[in-house]
Amino acid sequence: MSRYSVEHVEGEQTYGITFGWDRPLNTFFAQVEAVTEETDQASESDAENEEEEELLLDIGSPFDCLYTQVDPFYSALLEHLQQIGINDFSLSMEQKCQLLQDQDGIGN
Numbered sequence: 608m609s610r611y612s613v614e615h616v617e618g619e620q621t622y623g624i625t626f627g628w629d630r631p632l633n634t635f636f637a638q639v640e641a642v643t644e645e646t647d648q649a650s651e652s653d654a655e656n657e658e659e660e661e662l663l664l665d666i667g668s669p670f671d672c673l674y675t676q677v678d679p680f681y682s683a684l685l686e687h688l689q690q691i692g693i694n695d696f697s698l699s700m701e702q703k704c705q706l707l708q709d710q711d712g713i714g715n
Contacts, residue, residue, distance in 0.1 A: 609709035611702070614642070617693050623660060624696065626684070628709035629667065635680040635706060636667030639691065663691050677703050677710075 609627040616622075626637040640660035664687050667674050674680035681698055688696050698706075 609706070611705075615693065615696055617695065620692075622663075622693060626698075626706075628706055630712075632667075632669060632673065633675060634667045634669075634673040635675075635677065635710075637664065637680075637684050637687075638662060638666075639664035639688065639693070664688070675710075677706055680706075 608629050608631070610625060611627055612623060612625045614621060615624050621642040623640040623642050624637065625640075626635070628634075629636050640662050642660050665671065666683060666687055667680065672683070674683065681703065684698075685696070688694070
């Protein structure tokens with residue numbers, strides 16, 4: 608299984624976008640989490656912050672749809688991202704090629 612994580616900022620909101628190839632399920636997958644900073648009540652006087660993540664999107668799971676080709680996966684990812692308000696995310700050609708290599712078992 609391969610897993611790549613990138614941080615994406617859209618306006619004031621930060622998102623954690625994770626994508627990769629799941630060999631046991633034979634599918635490309637992606638998850639998107641909204642990252643928010645929460646002040647820890649116990650150490651509020653120290654002004655320490657913890658990051659909390661809320662799962663907004665999970666595609667490529669057996670409960671969704673299996674994606675065995677990069678282009679349909681990428682198209683579905685962009686469509687789902689737009690539905691949650693992320694409009695300027697893209698995978699580079701290098702990232703797409705890496706996903707194909709992961710699918711073929713190169714480097715795993």
